[in-house]
Structure formats: structure tokens, C-alpha cells
Amino acid sequence: FQVKSENKKTIWNTEEVPEGSEFDDTWDPREKPEYEISFKQHVGTEDVFFGMTGKDPSTACCENIVIKIKLPETKYSDITLDIQDKVLDLRTPKKKLLLHLPYPVNSKEGRARFLSEEEILEVTLRVSRKFDFINFS
Template sequence: MDLDSVSSFSSLQALAKLLADPQEEDSDDNDLGSHPSSVGAVGPGNIGPAKKAEPTITPQVKAENSKDIWNAEEVPEGSEFDDIWDPREQPEYEILFKQQVGAEDMFLGMNRKDPSTACCEDMLIKIKLPDTKSSDIALDIQDKILDLRTPKKKLLLHLPHPVDSKNGKACFISEKETLEVTLRMKREFDFINFA
């Protein structure tokens, strides 16, 4: 088969007829006015038997209160703390991970601990707060959110791991103008990592 025979108009028409749907065979094959794009409309999805349209699934909405415009499940976690109109700037911060290591870990390697964050028990968040007094700091800790507010700064931090919001420590170091928040992480597989 040479290239000239494939590129001829009659060959393209024959190929289009071969790939066309059986329902379209009722129409006149030589009438190009009724199907001006019969060759251009054929694509990889047209090869093979026609597929049946899949039924669309509409989500079932609970009609608990007809005046609600959204469900509580639709609202992302922590969005109640977001305030896009707040002009306060975000302070600099860094997140560090800490683990409790003993001599048996350092020298003998007995507890299967490694330097990865999976083996860390605590999360340390250092927040720089220049020109701030400790009495001006308002700190709220949720399971996955740290919300810090001062008169000049505001930090809404989505934490990388869930934490124990009831047991944590916060210490303001006035010489460094830094707030250090230590939180105990509670992750899904901690029972394996710390066994």
C-alpha cells in the first residue's frame, strides 16, 4: 500500500464509512453536506462498539434544616479561624520535630528509632514575635490547628500532624522574642513506631 492511495479522498471516505456508527448508515454516504465533519469527528473514542451512557449520580442531601446553605461536613477543618480581612501580618515560624532518645538508642540501637519524623514524639513550633509582651499573646490549640494572635501579628497554622490539644507547653523567651510551643503528636501508627 503506497502513501498516495491512503491520502486520496475516496480512501478517506471509505475509512470514515468503516469507522462510522451503524445508525448513520441510513443516511446517504455520498452526501457530504449533511455530514460536513464526518472525517474530522472520528477519533479514538469512536473505535469499537458504542458505549452506553453511564447514569449520573446525584449526592443525597440530608434535609435536616431547609434553611442551611451547606452541611458541616462540607466546611474545611479550621476555616472558622480564617479571616481574610485581618490586616495583621503573619510572623516568621519554624516547625521542628523532637524525639526522646536514650543511651540505648544512641549507642546500641535497641529501640528501632531513626532520625525520621515518624519516630518523633513531639512537635516544636518556634514563632518570632518582635516587640511583643507575653501578656499580649492569645494562643488557641486544636487537634490540627494552631491559632496565635497578638496586637500586631496573627498566625493560623494548619499542623502537619494531629496533636494532643489538651497537653502542651508554651514558653515565651523574651530575650529572643520567640514563643516556643511544644505539642505531643498523636498519629495513627504511633503504636507501631513507639512499640
């Protein structure tokens, strides 16, 4: 079984290179900011009191990932944020964060807001798992 490459000079196929590795730069002198990952789920009365939907407090039943990144002495205009299915790439003049996410996310659907008083960037991403239709039906 041989896989044909699009370009004869390529060393690896695109399937062999992990997603996000193109952002990894070990020689970059910028420091890594502090961050916190939490999970969020939408819970209604049918979940809390009756247990009708089968949701539990595990991360397998959470719909969103919330990432809070501390960016002291940073302006909103200095932040560059790139989201892919499994990678969050954040860059500022003083900080750099390449974060491999615990679950695949919908890179087109998400939201980020900068809390300037607290100097925190809050990124909310929708989790995209293969069998979400079972957990959230």
C-alpha cells in the same frame, strides 16, 4: 446515599468544612510572624548504640512538634493562642498566624513559653498519630 443535616438551612455538613477554616480571615491587616517548625524525639542509649526500638531520625518517629514564633515588641499578656487537633491560631495586636500543622496533635497536652529576652514564643505539642503505638512501643 443522603446525609441528613441537623439544620435544614445549613449549606455544608461539618465534615465538609476543613478544620481551622473558621479562623481564616483574608481581610485581617495584621502581618504574619516568622516561625520555625522542628520535630523532637526522645532517644535513649538503646536507640543510639543498639538500635533496639527501631526509631529512625525521620519525622514519623518524632513525638513532639516544636514551633518557635518570633514576636518582636510583644508582651506575654497580649498573646492569644488557640490549639486544635490540626491548627495553631496565634493572635497579637500586631501579628496573626493561622498555621495548619503537619501532623494531628493532642490539643489538650502541650506547653507554651514566652522567651521575653529573645521575643520568641515556643510551643511544644504532642503528636497524635493513629499508629503511634507501633513506633513508640
